Amino acid sequence: MARSALVVIGNEILSGKIVDTNTPFLIAELRSLGVQLCEIAVVPDEVARIAEAVARVASRSDHVFTSGGVGPTHDDVTMEGVAAAFAVPVIRHPRLEALLRGHYEAQKLPLEEANLRMADVPEGATLLEGPDLRWPVVAMRNVYVLPGIPEIFRRKFLAIRERFRDTPFVLRRIYVRCEEGPIAKDLSVVAARFPQVAIGSYPRMQPDEDGHRVLLTLEGKEESAVAAAVDDLVQRIANHVSRTT
Amino acid sequence: MARSALVVIGNEILSGKIVDTNTPFLIAELRSLGVQLCEIAVVPDEVARIAEAVARVASRSDHVFTSGGVGPTHDDVTMEGVAAAFAVPVIRHPRLEALLRGHYEAQKLPLEEANLRMADVPEGATLLEGPDLRWPVVAMRNVYVLPGIPEIFRRKFLAIRERFRDTPFVLRRIYVRCEEGPIAKDLSVVAARFPQVAIGSYPRMQPDEDGHRVLLTLEGKEESAVAAAVDDLVQRIANHVSRTT
Numbered sequence: 001m002a003r004s005a006l007v008v009i010g011n012e013i014l015s016g017k018i019v020d021t022n023t024p025f026l027i028a029e030l031r032s033l034g035v036q037l038c039e040i041a042v043v044p045d046e047v048a049r050i051a052e053a054v055a056r057v058a059s060r061s062d063h064v065f066t067s068g069g070v071g072p073t074h075d076d077v078t079m080e081g082v083a084a085a086f087a088v089p090v091i092r093h094p095r096l097e098a099l100l101r102g103h104y105e106a107q108k109l110p111l112e113e114a115n116l117r118m119a120d121v122p123e124g125a126t127l128l129e130g131p132d133l134r135w136p137v138v139a140m141r142n143v144y145v146l147p148g149i150p151e152i153f154r155r156k157f158l159a160i161r162e163r164f165r166d167t168p169f170v171l172r173r174i175y176v177r178c179e180e181g182p183i184a185k186d187l188s189v190v191a192a193r194f195p196q197v198a199i200g201s202y203p204r205m206q207p208d209e210d211g212h213r214v215l216l217t218l219e220g221k222e223e224s225a226v227a228a229a230v231d232d233l234v235q236r237i238a239n240h241v242s243r244t245t
Numbered sequence: 246m247a248r249s250a251l252v253v254i255g256n257e258i259l260s261g262k263i264v265d266t267n268t269p270f271l272i273a274e275l276r277s278l279g280v281q282l283c284e285i286a287v288v289p290d291e292v293a294r295i296a297e298a299v300a301r302v303a304s305r306s307d308h309v310f311t312s313g314g315v316g317p318t319h320d321d322v323t324m325e326g327v328a329a330a331f332a333v334p335v336i337r338h339p340r341l342e343a344l345l346r347g348h349y350e351a352q353k354l355p356l357e358e359a360n361l362r363m364a365d366v367p368e369g370a371t372l373l374e375g376p377d378l379r380w381p382v383v384a385m386r387n388v389y390v391l392p393g394i395p396e397i398f399r400r401k402f403l404a405i406r407e408r409f410r411d412t413p414f415v416l417r418r419i420y421v422r423c424e425e426g427p428i429a430k431d432l433s434v435v436a437a438r439f440p441q442v443a444i445g446s447y448p449r450m451q452p453d454e455d456g457h458r459v460l461l462t463l464e465g466k467e468e469s470a471v472a473a474a475v476d477d478l479v480q481r482i483a484n485h486v487s488r489t490t
Contacts, residue, residue, distance in 0.1 A: 040287035073446040114429030184359030201318040
């Protein structure tokens, strides 16, 4: 099962100036692709912190996505951070530089030295190009560097999403009328019997209109294992179960 | 300046089953208290991952808050994770056990062994009690363990928030009509001249109705330094500035 991680870069998120919408978007996308998201780190615009987070998650993930910190100004340091994570220098990429120069020329806009920072990438990075992409996505090994502006983050992710598709998740739900205490022991037993099934238990403050106090979720990649875990658990806590989906 | 971190625990967040509303709440609260939030980690319901994240951020933060993973079921392992972060065992806290037993007796509810897990805390933890709290907040050194259910997360944080109050942040904004390229060099100069002022540059995809393409934010704890940085920057990029607040 593919494991992934997200590193969000941005003082603006940590200080509450901008609400992070890229994270919920990516969570939903990865889920629908069958890719497990194992961790998220939100770090400030500091090379050392970006490098630390990227290095930590890149070594134990199949795919890492970064959001933010890409641009021409002093607070855009994600490329430096990713380069530091892999202990390589930042270099100016000839293809990106050519694309930038062509764009500014075509638009008859003055090209500032700062704009060329957008062509700087970690040494060894590759460019992913696609028909829906005006600018390529920069990938450094298993790290995909995406910009923070939500429209561009989405457009770029959607252009490369199919390369991450994996076996879909199978999700079953059991609605329970009692609180967590009386079912906790049985949950532990079933969780131990089916290690390939992730079992979640989510209590509500107040029962819902149908009298449910706890929602149990059973999830995995093998439909038969998930079904067997549901059957086993329902049998054990039958008198508390209200509904199964 | 007080530095803080947040560790969110929960497979349900990473898998998109539940939208995390505790993070935006805490971001806004900490900001209004004058406390800098330096990093956020979202980790699964796994002792090792919780321990790793808590240990990493606790050593470099004044305050750490955790959200989620507190309860009677197999997937509630935050106390074990925090204990492991500090290399101490989990113990049953006599005061919490007495509170729990009293509650179940008063409510005439059966007390399951699993319910008593709510009295388990890292050895050395302290209890923060308050008039607005039915259950105390568990604090392990500088780590405040809060539950994931949003209503309880909020109630508990609000009951302890005043102990974290710090000098307020001063925030000024400059609205700019050009793109980032032409002002990038001046931003770098002013950012270097005023290291105690955090300068952010946030471009828009399209100019807003007033023609602004970039929002600059200047923020710090010293009003005079922030004002001086604003004056310096406005002077350098005067022909691009549309408005200052």
